[in-house]
Amino acid sequence: MxxxxxxxxxxxxxxxxxxxxxxxxxxxxxxxxxxxxxxxAFRLAHAHARDAVYSHLDTNGLQEKLQAIFAGPVLQLHSSVADRYEYLQRPDKGRRLDTESSGRLSALKDEYKQQDIAIILADGLSATALNIHAIPLLELLLPMLKAAGRSVAPLCLAEQGRVAIGDEIGALLQAKCTLVLIGERPGLSSADSMGAYLTYSPRPGNTDETRNCISNIREEGLDYSHAAGKISYLVSEAFRLCLSGVDLKDNYGLFLEK
Incomplete structure (x- = not known):
């Protein structure tokens, strides 16, 4: 048959x-x-997402590129996490610096402290996203902040970091505001998505309602130009109102229409 x-x-x-x-x-x-x-195709996308979670932050490569576009110091820091497996199992440790890193920030000269904004690059759940998107975004954003008269603290590369690690870094730098660029949880069509979290008056113990999030920064999502403009706008509004989070509304679209 x-x-x-x-x-x-x-x-x-x-x-x-x-x-x-x-x-x-x-x-x-x-x-x-x-x-x-x-x-x-689904299995391939799932493999890319898993790879992104276990990817490594290219600290040396990023530092070299950051020093080419930023005149101040670039610091390499580390959370209190021992390795990637602990990072995934102990989110609390990813929110705090290890002893050596907190000591380095505390020992910084006063001239580097009390700046308007501290920018932190953390691997989060996709170091791949930071390796690809952080530099193109900052190439647009840093001139915008300078044009607005905002002073920038030393740039910080935080390995094995979560969003809230910016609170401790910002507090040690005595910065008025922090911007954390971080790899977002990979999706099955977006293993390289980067997020940006803005927090006014950073300090350990802040919770998520005190932050503003700009998500899905990548070529197939929110492009660099739009993301940089939105961040710059929110920074200006945060300083005007002296707050961030749920009380700081994202009216960037209305701002562009004026």
Whole structure:
């Protein structure tokens, strides 16, 4: 008896919408199953997401590039986490500096402290995102901050860091505001998404409602120019109102229309 296989892929009626999103929609089907190419693409995306979680921050490469666009010191710091496995299991340790790093900040000369804004680059859950997107964003953002008259504390590279590590760094630098650039939790279509968290009056113990988040900074998401403009706007508003978080509304779109 001869068996015949029908490998024809039946297109989804929404297939045209795939041109507008990287989300997994309108995959089509072969019989009652998803086409093999889509199954393989899903597994590849899942592998990229796992790789991003375990990727390493290119501290030396980033420091070299940062020193080319920033006149002040660039400091390499580390959280109290021992390794990546502990980072994933103990979020609390990723929010605090280790003893050596906190000592380095405390010993800094006074001329580097009490600046308007401290910028921290942390690996978060995707060091890949920082390695790719941090420099192009800062190349646009730093001139905007300078033009607005904002002084910038030494730039900090924080390995194995979470968002709240910026509170301790900002407090030790006595900065009025912190901006934490961090790798976001990888999605199955966005393993390199970077977020930016703005906190006015940083201090250990701050909670998430005190921060403003700008998410999905990458070429396929929020582009560098728009992200830099939005951050610059929120920094200006934070200093005008002396606050950040839920009470600081993102009216950047209305600002652009003026």
């Amino acid at each position: 001869e068996l015949r296989h029908n490998n024809h892929i039946q297109e989804d009626p929404w297939a045209s919408l795939r041109a507008f999103t990287t989300a997994r929609i309108a995959l089509g089907r072969t019989g009652a199953a998803i086409p093999l190419k889509e199954v393989l």
